[in-house]
Amino acid sequence: MPELSLLNFSALLGFGACIGLLGSALGVGGGIFMVPFLVLALKVPIHQAVAASLAAIVATSSAVAAVNVERGLANIRLGITLEVTTAIGSIAGALLANRLPGSAVQLLFGLTLLPVSVLMFLKGRRSLEARPAAGAAVKASAFDSAFFDPAAGGHTPYAVKNMAPASAISFFAGSLSGLLGIGGGVVQVPVMNLLCGVPMKAAAATSNFIIGVSAAASAYVYFRKGLMPLELTAVIVVGVLIGSFVGIYALYRLRSEKLQMAFSALTLLVAVKMLLKAF
Amino acid sequence: MFQEKDFARLIQRTLLAGVFLSLFLLFAGLGLSIAGSPAGTGLLRAGVLALLLTPAARVVMLIYGYWRSGEKYFALASFVVLALLLVSLLV
Numbered sequence: 001m002p003e004l005s006l007l008n009f010s011a012l013l014g015f016g017a018c019i020g021l022l023g024s025a026l027g028v029g030g031g032i033f034m035v036p037f038l039v040l041a042l043k044v045p046i047h048q049a050v051a052a053s054l055a056a057i058v059a060t061s062s063a064v065a066a067v068n069v070e071r072g073l074a075n076i077r078l079g080i081t082l083e084v085t086t087a088i089g090s091i092a093g094a095l096l097a098n099r100l101p102g103s104a105v106q107l108l109f110g111l112t113l114l115p116v117s118v119l120m121f122l123k124g125r126r127s128l129e130a131r132p133a134a135g136a137a138v139k140a141s142a143f144d145s146a147f148f149d150p151a152a153g154g155h156t157p158y159a160v161k162n163m164a165p166a167s168a169i170s171f172f173a174g175s176l177s178g179l180l181g182i183g184g185g186v187v188q189v190p191v192m193n194l195l196c197g198v199p200m201k202a203a204a205a206t207s208n209f210i211i212g213v214s215a216a217a218s219a220y221v222y223f224r225k226g227l228m229p230l231e232l233t234a235v236i237v238v239g240v241l242i243g244s245f246v247g248i249y250a251l252y253r254l255r256s257e258k259l260q261m262a263f264s265a266l267t268l269l270v271a272v273k274m275l276l277k278a279f
Numbered sequence: 280m281f282q283e284k285d286f287a288r289l290i291q292r293t294l295l296a297g298v299f300l301s302l303f304l305l306f307a308g309l310g311l312s313i314a315g316s317p318a319g320t321g322l323l324r325a326g327v328l329a330l331l332l333t334p335a336a337r338v339v340m341l342i343y344g345y346w347r348s349g350e351k352y353f354a355l356a357s358f359v360v361l362a363l364l365l366v367s368l369l370v
Contacts, residue, residue, distance in 0.1 A: 055327055059298065062333045066294035069287050076290070080341055080356050087363040095370065142352070212334040213360060217367040219331050224368070230323040231312055234305040237330060241302060 008042060009235055016056060016239020017246070024064045024247030027204025028185035029057030029211050032113065034236070035180065036270045040277065044232065046105055050097065050180065051222035052233040054215045057177075059237045061212030063244040065205075072147045073205035075198065078160055081143070082192075083213045085167045086174035086184060090214040093178025094221035100179075107278035109180045113271030116186045121264035123190060147202055158202065162195045169195070170210075177211070178218035185211045186267075286344040293340045297333025301326050335364045 015037055019030030031053040038049035068074040097105060143160035169191050173184030185207045192203035222228055304326030312319030338361045345354035 055330060058330055058334060059301075062294045062298050062330070062337070065337075066291045066298070069294075070291045072287070076286075076341070077350075077353055080338075080353055080360060083338075083360045084356055084363070087360050087367070091363065091367045091370065094367070142350075213338065213364065216331050216334040217364055220364070220367045221370060223327065223331060228327060230320060230327060231309065233327055234309050234323050237305060237327075238302065238309075241298065 011041070012232065012235040013239040013242075016236040017243035019056065020060050020063075020240040020243025020245075021247035022243075023057075023060045023185075023240075024208070024244045025204070026185075027189045027207035027211075029053075029060055029208075029215060030240070031057050031177075031180070031215075032116070032186060032267060033270060035109065036273060038232075040273060044229065047097070047222070047227050048229045048232075050105075051219065051228045052236055054177070054219035054222065055228065055233045056236045056240045057215035058212050058219060059240045060244045061208050061210075061215065063241055064248055065209040065212060067248050068205035068208060071205075072145075073202055074209040075143065075145045075160070075202055075206045076209065078143045078145070078192070078196070078198070079206045079209040081163065082167060082170045082188070083210050085171040086177075086188075086210055086214045087217045089171040089174025090177040090184070090217040091174075091221070093175035093180075094218040095178070096175075097179045103278050105179065107275070110271050110273075110275035110278055112176065112180065113267050117264050117267040117271060119190055120186070120267060121261060123193070124261040124264060145202070147199075149199075149201060156199055156202075158197065158199055160196050160198060162197075166191050166196050174214045174217075177214040178221070184214050286348065289340050289344060290337055293337050294333060297329060297336055301330035301333065304329055335361065338364065 015034075019034055022028075023030040034053040034056055035046070035049045038044040038052060039046050044052070065074055069076065141160055141163075143163065144158065145160070146155055146157035148154070149156045169187065173187035173191070176187060177184040188207040188210055189203050192198040192206060193200055196203075198206065219228070304322050308319045308322030308324075308326050310319070311322060338357050341357040342354050342361065345351070345357060
């Protein structure tokens with residue numbers, strides 16, 4: 001564990017704030033950047049880095065979801081249904097992670113990031129090129145919802161489809177959370193957006209809502225095993241919350257497509273670094 | 280009648296209460312730890328625990344809200360999620 005020097009303290013606080021800022025707009029917890037930062041820059045052991053990252057995800061999810069639920073952006077019915085399989089996956093992932101050596105977890109993390117990077121790039125480009133038609137004729141379900149989009153300047157109703165495969169993939173997203181200390185938002189957002197037909201903003205908000213539970217389910221396991229670095233976690237959480245509260249208002253009205261492209265490039269960079277370290 | 284807006288406000292207040300309680304404990308714990316007091320660790324632990332329990336508290340409110348609105352399917356789904364969170368606390 002690194003000494004919590006003034007430099008480390010400032011770096012953790014600043015990095016946490018950036019993660020909170022980005023995560024609040026894109027529906028990801030930011031663990032995908034948090035874990036490599038802690039491991040590579042601050043030399044924190046990977047399991048402790050994962051534990052701290054999970055706590056940070058719970059923080060950003062709780063803060064952001066509080067606002068998104070009130071605004072009607074987060075689809076609670078969809079969220080709680082996907083949370084069932086996500087929570088099962090996250091417990092399985094956390095149990096498996098404690099039986100795996102650190103380098104194996106890093107390798108898995110690096111390999112996971114590569115397709116995620118491509119997926120985010122493609123999604124961002126597709127969103128820039130064309131917007132999907134809203135209100136397509138789909139059989140009404142209890143999951144259908146609507147929200148007010150300030151960027152579009154209007155009410156956006158949408159129908160939710162393909163719930164069965166989405167629930168199955170949520171199990172995978174949950175297990176990523178426990179294994180790698182990421183919230184699984186990088187899987188949940190594309191699943192909801194591409195598979196279920198949920199508009200990007202609602203998918204991001206609902207993902208943020210979901211990842212709090214999956215990260216908490218995994219974090220309990222780490223907390224009970226004494227793997228949670230308390231001081232380090234406290235500083236990160238404070239930073240993440242500052243960033244999240246600023247991000248909710250600052251980034252809410254921005255188009256997320258271009259941010260997604262930048263996010264994709266960063267993900268690729270981190271993936272290469274993690275793979276190099278694992279080998 | 281328990282309306283959608285009341286439900287959203289209940290969830291929002293639960294989440295914010297958990298986040299701010301956790302922040303208060305973490306700030307106090309960090310301050311005491313930096314000052315060299317042994318009580319700091321206990322407060323930090325309580326702050327992290329309060330944070331980790333916030334999503335569970337939100338799920339409890341979902342059970343209550345959906346039960347009151349008569350949406351039994353979603354109340355049941357919320358209950359299953361709460362049970363899974365309890366399992367993860369015990370494993």
